[in-house]
Amino acid sequence: MSYAYYPGCSLHATAREYDESTRAVFENLGIGLREIEDWNCCGATALPSTSYLFSLVVPSRNLALAEEAGEDVAVACNSCFVTLRRAKSVYEENPLWRAKIQEAMGAIGRSFTARVQIRHVLDIVVNDVGLDRIAETVRRPLQGLKVVPYYGCQIARPKNEFAHPELPTEMDRLLEVLGAEVLRYDHKTKCCGGALMTTKPEAVLELEKELLGEAYLRGAEAMVVSCPLCQFNLDAYQDKVNKRFQTNYHIPVIYFTQLLGVAQGIAPKKLGLKRNLVPLRGLLHKYYGEVI
Amino acid sequence: MAEALPVVQEGSLDPDFKRLIETLSGAQNLNACIQCGTCSGSCSFSERMAHTPRRLLEMVRAGMREEVLNSDTYWYCTSCYYCTVRCPRGINLTEVMYALKHLAISVNKDKNAAFYDCFGSVLQSYGRLYENGLLLKLALKTDPLMLVAYGPIGVKMFLKGKLNILPSRVRALSEIRRLYEKVGEMEEKI
Numbered sequence: 147m148s149y150a151y152y153p154g155c156s157l158h159a160t161a162r163e164y165d166e167s168t169r170a171v172f173e174n175l176g177i178g179l180r181e182i183e184d185w186n187c188c189g190a191t192a193l194p195s196t197s198y199l200f201s202l203v204v205p206s207r208n209l210a211l212a213e214e215a216g217e218d219v220a221v222a223c224n225s226c227f228v229t230l231r232r233a234k235s236v237y238e239e240n241p242l243w244r245a246k247i248q249e250a251m252g253a254i255g256r257s258f259t260a261r262v263q264i265r266h267v268l269d270i271v272v273n274d275v276g277l278d279r280i281a282e283t284v285r286r287p288l289q290g291l292k293v294v295p296y297y298g299c300q301i302a303r304p305k306n307e308f309a310h311p312e313l314p315t316e317m318d319r320l321l322e323v324l325g326a327e328v329l330r331y332d333h334k335t336k337c338c339g340g341a342l343m344t345t346k347p348e349a350v351l352e353l354e355k356e357l358l359g360e361a362y363l364r365g366a367e368a369m370v371v372s373c374p375l376c377q378f379n380l381d382a383y384q385d386k387v388n389k390r391f392q393t394n395y396h397i398p399v400i401y402f403t404q405l406l407g408v409a410q411g412i413a414p415k416k417l418g419l420k421r422n423l424v425p426l427r428g429l430l431h432k433y434y435g436e437v438i
Numbered sequence: 439m440a441e442a443l444p445v446v447q448e449g450s451l452d453p454d455f456k457r458l459i460e461t462l463s464g465a466q467n468l469n470a471c472i473q474c475g476t477c478s479g480s481c482s483f484s485e486r487m488a489h490t491p492r493r494l495l496e497m498v499r500a501g502m503r504e505e506v507l508n509s510d511t512y513w514y515c516t517s518c519y520y521c522t523v524r525c526p527r528g529i530n531l532t533e534v535m536y537a538l539k540h541l542a543i544s545v546n547k548d549k550n551a552a553f554y555d556c557f558g559s560v561l562q563s564y565g566r567l568y569e570n571g572l573l574l575k576l577a578l579k580t581d582p583l584m585l586v587a588y589g590p591i592g593v594k595m596f597l598k599g600k601l602n603i604l605p606s607r608v609r610a611l612s613e614i615r616r617l618y619e620k621v622g623e624m625e626e627k628i
Contacts, residue, residue: 155566155567155606156567158566158602158606159567159569159600159601159602159606160569160595160600160601161600162599162600163600184608184609184610185608186561186565186566186608186613186614187561187565187566187567189561190557190567191516191517192553192554192557192558193557193558193561194517194533194536194539194540195536195539195540195543195554196540196543196554196555196557196558197540197621197625198462198463198464198536198537198540199621199624199625200617200618200621201536203617203621204561204614204617207613207614207617228517228519236464240464240465242465243464243465246624249620249624250617250620250621250624253616253617253620254613254616254617254620256613299516299518299519299520300517300518300519303518303519303520303522303523304519304522304523304530304532311519311523312523336482336518337482337516337518337520339482339516340516340517340518341516341553342514342516344553344573344576345513345549345550345553346483346513346514349483349486349514353482382591382594382595383591420598421598421599421600422598423594423595423598
């Protein structure tokens with residue numbers, strides 16, 4: 147099993163621990179991840195507002211590169227995931243725009259034929275590797291760890307790819323296999339506000355308060371996420387939420403790949419466990435002792 | 439908070455506006471909308487908007503171009519796709535919001551429009567996102583005090599090794615620029 151890995155911009159910057167832990171966990175599972183040579187930004191949800199066609203061809207270049215490499219694409223960022231899928235589905239469903247995408251790609255001497263599959267790393271772990279195989283790799287069961295799974299909005303939308311668009315269960319089941327106690331979380335696919343934190347901070351801080359608030363009320367020791375934007379908004383802005391709403395949240399926000407790595411007994415450094423802003427020490431010291 | 443529906447002067451409607459938005463949002467049929475309000479009920483930010491998504495769509499159909507482009511509805515859209523997933527008529531409202539932002543950016547120069555503008559120009563400069571560059575551009579264009587507000591988070595991220603001081607570039611940047619030129623030429627014909 148091997149994939150063309152599309153890390154996207156966040157995983158090389160603000161979400162470095164997601165990149166590190168994804169690579170470490172995949173290595174441990176014996177799945178190949180070859181980073182796409184000279185990939186570019188997918189354009190995220192910002193580029194479609196500047197030009198419809200440009201926002202389709204920019205992600206298409208990455209898909210063309212993966213096709214040249216002859217492997218399906220593995221993506222970790224929900225926003226990259228939805229953006230790459232958007233380009234592929236317009237290509238598949240709309241002949242007019244397909245011709246335009248082909249013409250533009252031709253100008254740089256590349257071809258995109260949409261035969262490549264775009265897979266989220268959560269999908270690969272749960273459905274390709276399978277939970278039975280994951281269970282065999284668990285060295286340190288996360289017994290007693292109370293968590294809420296927060297998928298974010300873009301992982302299974304707009305179309306049902308591998309998970310239910312409103313009530314997915316993939317991360318729930320994965321975390322249960324790792325031994326964690328998965329708590330009910332009604333906001334599991336509510337939006338975190340994404341890049342709107344830059345332009346409408348007041349509105350987005352209120353969203354973070356709701357998301358953190360439910361995790362707190364359920365008694366979660368951590369929120370488990372699968373998207374760099376969710377992680378950043380909840381982790382980096384938790385202080386601001388506390389200041390703005392006189393709350394006292396102190397909830398670690400951890401990537402599912404980090405927690406999977408912990409259960410598999412992978413060294414903390416390989417999982418970037420010191421990079422989360424709300425420290426993971428209190429949450430994980432029972433698994434690592436003084437190391438973290 | 440929702441405002442009253444604006445009163446429209448006779449002769450100020452744009453009969454082609456609906457068709458334009460249908461085209462720019464990927465060839466959709468906005469007549470399919472039955473005004474059920476599922477989109478407004480699903481949106482995280484409806485209560486903050488002057489016009490909810492349901493009403494905005496009706497304003498688009500009515501040809502209220504100016505009122506639509508001056509509204510704040512689409513600046514609240516995060517592309518979470520809740521409305522699109524739930525629409526019983528299969529309308530991709532997220533794409534409609536993209537199309538409206540696209541038109542608004544060409545006439546509007548406020549902070550919302552500037553963000554998307556700056557993102558696009560950072561992408562053309564490096565082929566990848568460069569957070570420092572994006573923030574600096576945006577601050578200089580709109581509100582330099584933004585940099586002060588972001589300072590503490592920037593320092594924390596830097597200490598955790600999660601802030602790139604220098605941009606990461608695509609080696610074949612000429613391909614990105616060529617794509618941009620080519621799309622520009624093609625769009626003139628659309």
